[in-house]
Amino acid sequence: MIDVYFWPTGNGKKVIILLEEAGVPYRIVPVNIGKGDQFEPDYLKIAPNNRMPAIVDHDPIGGGAPISIFESGAIMMYLAEKAGKFWPQAPHAKYEVAQWCYWQTGNQGPKMGEQGNFTRAAQNPANGDLHYALNRFNNEVHRLYGVMNLGLFNKQFLAAGEYTIADMICYPWSVNWKMRGLDIDEFPNVKRWLDEIGERPAVKKVMAMGPEFREDPATISDEERERRAGILANQRAWPVPKEWMAAELTRTRPASPPAEPAARRRRCARRRSAPQSRRGRNNGRSRSAAARRPRS
Numbered sequence: 001m002i003d004v005y006f007w008p009t010g011n012g013k014k015v016i017i018l019l020e021e022a023g024v025p026y027r028i029v030p031v032n033i034g035k036g037d038q039f040e041p042d043y044l045k046i047a048p049n050n051r052m053p054a055i056v057d058h059d060p061i062g063g064g065a066p067i068s069i070f071e072s073g074a075i076m077m078y079l080a081e082k083a084g085k086f087w088p089q090a091p092h093a094k095y096e097v098a099q100w101c102y103w104q105t106g107n108q109g110p111k112m113g114e115q116g117n118f119t120r121a122a123q124n125p126a127n128g129d130l131h132y133a134l135n136r137f138n139n140e141v142h143r144l145y146g147v148m149n150l151g152l153f154n155k156q157f158l159a160a161g162e163y164t165i166a167d168m169i170c171y172p173w174s175v176n177w178k179m180r181g182l183d184i185d186e187f188p189n190v191k192r193w194l195d196e197i198g199e200r201p202a203v204k205k206v207m208a209m210g211p212e213f214r215e216d217p218a219t220i221s222d223e224e225r226e227r228r229a230g231i232l233a234n235q236r237a238w239p240v241p242k243e244w245m246a247a248e249l250t251r252t253r254p255a256s257p258p259a260e261p262a263a264r265r266r267r268c269a270r271r272r273s274a275p276q277s278r279r280g281r282n283n284g285r286s287r288s289a290a291a292r293r294p295r296s
Contacts, residue, residue, distance in 0.1 A: 003027045003053040005046065007033050008210035010108065010172035011072050017168045020074055022083035028211055031284035036231045038121075041241035052239055057082070073105040076165045086164045093160035100151070100166035102156050107147075108173050111140045114181065120179045131278070141180050142244060148174065152189035160205070163197075171197050172207070186276045 004019070005150045006028045013050040019026045031037045031052040038050045045055040047070035055075050061082050069075050074230060077098075080087035087097055115137035122130045148170065151158055159166040177184045184191045188274055 003029050003056040003058070005029045005031045005043065005052050005056075007031050007052055008213050009033070009052075011051075012053045013172045013206050014071055014169045015055070015075050015079070016206045017171070018079050020206055021168070021200075022079065022085050024079065024083055032213075032215070032231070034196075034215070036228055036229065039231060041236060041243045043294060044241060045244075046280065048096060049112070050235075067242075071148070072169065073101045076101065076169055080165050087167070088160050088162070088164070096159040097164045097166045101169050102146070104169045104173065108144050109117050111144060112135060112173055112180070138181060142182065145174075145177065145182060145190055149187040149189045149191075152193050156191075156277055157193075161199065167193075167197055171203065175207070204208050 002019070002024065004026050006016065007030065016028075018024075031054075033042065033052060037043060038047070038052060043054075044050060046056060046068040049070055051070070053072055053075060054065050054068065054070040055078075055082065056068045057078075058066045061078070066142075069078055071241070088094060103121060112268065118130050118133040118137055121127045122134060155161075157163050157167050171194070174190065175198070177187075177190075184194070198207070276291075
């Protein structure tokens with residue numbers, strides 16, 4: 001069984017799409033990133049980048065102890081390798097798929113994420129003039145759709161001439177073109193690809209996920225909102241959790257020596273007292289001899 005640490009975002013959904021397509025059993029462990037679950041000490045052991053998704057495979061490739069993996073690109077490569085599906089291993093095809101996976105995790109996801117971040121920030125006048133950032137990332141998102149449009153020219157799928165993890169990893173970040181201020185008709189190859197991928201049953205099932213995980217905003221107190229804002233905004237390096245330090249101290253503390261049996265303690269006590277008695281007797285004889293010695 002594979003535990004998937006998940007929240008219904010584009011990053012979370014691409015992993016579930018692969019698991020559904022491959023028919024691999026899995027169990028969802030919700031990680032409410034709006035609440036701050038990603039900073040919990042136990043989760044940081046799995047994903048020190050304090051992001052989701054992450055997985056723990058209790059029956060890993062090669063056997064042995066469970067394996068934990070964070071970063072969606074690494075997760076999808078691992079799962080495809082384990083399933084023996086959706087990632088052809090002939091060198092040309094393998095690396096054609098890999099390059100699109102890396103493109104998604106290094107370009108599409110981060111740049112579209114920044115566009116969303118600055119778009120939301122611009123709604124608050126207290127954040128100042130964000131025209132440069134908005135222009136920068138709006139243009140970059142337009143460029144990225146163009147990259148996909150080029151990659152899909154005269155091709156049904158992104159890589160290897162077949163449906164692969166390259167398509168699965170890029171699809172969830174590509175569907176929201178309207179909210180990104182784009183006209184999808186500018187990118188006809190992407191439009192055709194989105195329509196085809198979106199009709200797959202596994203994709204439909206996963207893309208519908210979300211409402212069952214979300215909280216009712218009315219149930220969140222003002223104090224809780226303030227707490228969440230304090231840990232989610234302007235994130236910097238997260239310290240080593242005190243729970244880790246305490247566990248390490250316990251692990252490295254020297255063990256107490258075992259208590260001596262009572263019989264051994266009595267024998268040792270007799271040995272320690274015996275020389276003293278002999279010394280006492282010898283001293284007594286010396287004093288007696290000195291008393292009998294005639295004085296000069």
